[in-house]
Amino acid sequence: MADRVYIFDTTLRDGEQVPGCQLNTVEKIEVAKALQELGVDVIEAGFPVSSPGDFNSVVEISKAVTWPTICALTRAVENDIDVAAQALKYAKRGRIHTGIGTSPYHIKYKLNSTEDEVLERAVAAVKYAKRYVEDVEFYAEDAGRSDNVYLARVVEAVIAAGATVVNIPDTTGYCLPHQFGEKINFLMENVSNVHKAILSTHCHNDLGMATANSISGVINGARQVEVTLNGIGERAGNTSLEEVVMTLKSHQDLNLETNIKTQNIYKTSRLVSTLMNMPVQANKAIVGRNAFAHSSGIHQDGVLKNRETYEIIDPEDVGIKESSIVLTARSGRAALKHRLEVLGYILEGEKLDEVYQEFLKLADKKKDIKEDDLLVLVGEVEKTDSHRIKLQDIQVVMGKNMEPMATVKLNIAGEIFKACSNGNGPVDAAIKAVKEILHKNVVLEEFLIQAITRGSDDIGKVHMTINHKDSFFHGFGANTDIVIASVEAFIDAINKIAMAE
Numbered sequence: 001m002a003d004r005v006y007i008f009d010t011t012l013r014d015g016e017q018v019p020g021c022q023l024n025t026v027e028k029i030e031v032a033k034a035l036q037e038l039g040v041d042v043i044e045a046g047f048p049v050s051s052p053g054d055f056n057s058v059v060e061i062s063k064a065v066t067w068p069t070i071c072a073l074t075r076a077v078e079n080d081i082d083v084a085a086q087a088l089k090y091a092k093r094g095r096i097h098t099g100i101g102t103s104p105y106h107i108k109y110k111l112n113s114t115e116d117e118v119l120e121r122a123v124a125a126v127k128y129a130k131r132y133v134e135d136v137e138f139y140a141e142d143a144g145r146s147d148n149v150y151l152a153r154v155v156e157a158v159i160a161a162g163a164t165v166v167n168i169p170d171t172t173g174y175c176l177p178h179q180f181g182e183k184i185n186f187l188m189e190n191v192s193n194v195h196k197a198i199l200s201t202h203c204h205n206d207l208g209m210a211t212a213n214s215i216s217g218v219i220n221g222a223r224q225v226e227v228t229l230n231g232i233g234e235r236a237g238n239t240s241l242e243e244v245v246m247t248l249k250s251h252q253d254l255n256l257e258t259n260i261k262t263q264n265i266y267k268t269s270r271l272v273s274t275l276m277n278m279p280v281q282a283n284k285a286i287v288g289r290n291a292f293a294h295s296s297g298i299h300q301d302g303v304l305k306n307r308e309t310y311e312i313i314d315p316e317d318v319g320i321k322e323s324s325i326v327l328t329a330r331s332g333r334a335a336l337k338h339r340l341e342v343l344g345y346i347l348e349g350e351k352l353d354e355v356y357q358e359f360l361k362l363a364d365k366k367k368d369i370k371e372d373d374l375l376v377l378v379g380e381v382e383k384t385d386s387h388r389i390k391l392q393d394i395q396v397v398m399g400k401n402m403e404p405m406a407t408v409k410l411n412i413a414g415e416i417f418k419a420c421s422n423g424n425g426p427v428d429a430a431i432k433a434v435k436e437i438l439h440k441n442v443v444l445e446e447f448l449i450q451a452i453t454r455g456s457d458d459i460g461k462v463h464m465t466i467n468h469k470d471s472f473f474h475g476f477g478a479n480t481d482i483v484i485a486s487v488e489a490f491i492d493a494i495n496k497i498a499m500a501e
């Protein structure tokens, strides 16, 4: 049977220490309820002595949440513990998380103390907290840089004083995975009463190793992991919940399991990101926008043949409907064909090749190609076939305090015609040049330019209405260059006149 790893979520405490991420009580309750639904074992709800608002949040979360343990943080200070106990009054299961720094840096500089004095304060704090609650967690702050022999003395003493969980934080994110694993292993082997408590990891991400260190800790015997959604937290953040949980789920060989309903991961991640105004980086593991997006042809072809060629996690397992195939200039025919099929266009062989070449031209200009762009591409290819007059080349010279000048080459039934013209603007100059070639008596009645999708690299769509002998003809053009789109719209309308004649 798999061994259980307890998930201790500190999004509302360490996560909330991020500048600008503070939540009000109502928002914290919303996150706490989402964490309960997600299946975390412990919710660290705040540091009650720090402010009346944080105290109140711990009280209200305790009332709102039914089954996870609610934990409140304190220093190894009696007043902190008194206030935490008060805040936990309504918790169905309350835990006080008290502790003190055990590294030379903390003992000497922060606490201006000695190892023996710190050990005494640690034991006293645990005993004091025990007056209020059965479940007391002790943290040895900066354990990552603490001497293992001294750390083992502290851990043994706090367990003897009644600590049910002992937290071994890598507060500064300093350890390498093998060092952190060895630390946990050292404690497992050298603390005589270690079996009476659970060892916990609390790793920070200053060197990007928080998840690796936490997993290394678990492999070496820790059975609680302290995490935050999206890895938020002090400085570079904490170990991210989603990474730990999905690592354990993906590596069944570790024979470790959590209570997390992984299908809720994505929505909870979004909730935290939205409420805390903290965007998730696009390439963030598990929950980033690109975590299940494939954008290069070889990968896309592989994923379309079998998802597992390039995915180790089924996106549905974390609550994401499906992986996405993003069309870029690095995409191949397989991806284009697939996306067109989704839109209802079955293209094969030469036809697919033709659209693919147009697609590449567009993709070189535009970062990613959206559905609207594809519809235009397919329409363009079909349309060009029936067009007698085609735009072969165009060049427009323009600038501030300069009269725009356009040179246009048209292909009319296989023959090339060229004309130059100036105009009020680049579009006017280009259309005058076209008119010079065609000698058609037409009046431009309506001219509308629209961006089809979003950014400045998007396709511009032009609708034009022209009047010829009192009949109206509508032309349409789309291109990343609006002058080209305008000329194509004009030619489209002219072709319709020719078809009507």
Ligand SMILES: CC(=O)SCCNC(=O)CCNC(=O)[C@H](O)C(C)(C)COP(=O)(O)OP(=O)(O)OC[C@H]1O[C@@H](n2cnc3c(N)ncnc32)[C@H](O)[C@@H]1OP(=O)(O)O
Pocket: 014, 017, 047, 049, 050, 051, 074, 075, 076, 077, 099, 100, 101, 110, 111, 141, 171, 234
């Ligand atoms: C690693 C972590 O994430 S720890 C949690 C970090 N979170 C927070 O600090 C947020 C909440 N903090 C606060 O609201 C305030 O800092 C308070 C209420 C705790 C204390 O405020 P103040 O009394 O004004 O003290 P201040 O913050 O300036 O300094 C901290 C004091 O606590 C001491 N201290 C720090 N950690 C501990 C500890 N674990 N146990 C005992 N004392 C400690 C420091 O040595 C310092 O004491 P000193 O003033 O005698 O030098």
Ligand SMILES: CC(C)C(=O)C(=O)O
Pocket: 014, 073, 139, 140, 141, 142, 167, 169, 170, 171, 172, 202, 204
């Ligand atoms: C308070 C403790 C657990 C902490 O956040 C840390 O050491 O990083």
Ligand SMILES: [Mg+2]
Pocket: 014, 169, 171, 202, 204, 234
């Ligand atoms: Mg921390």
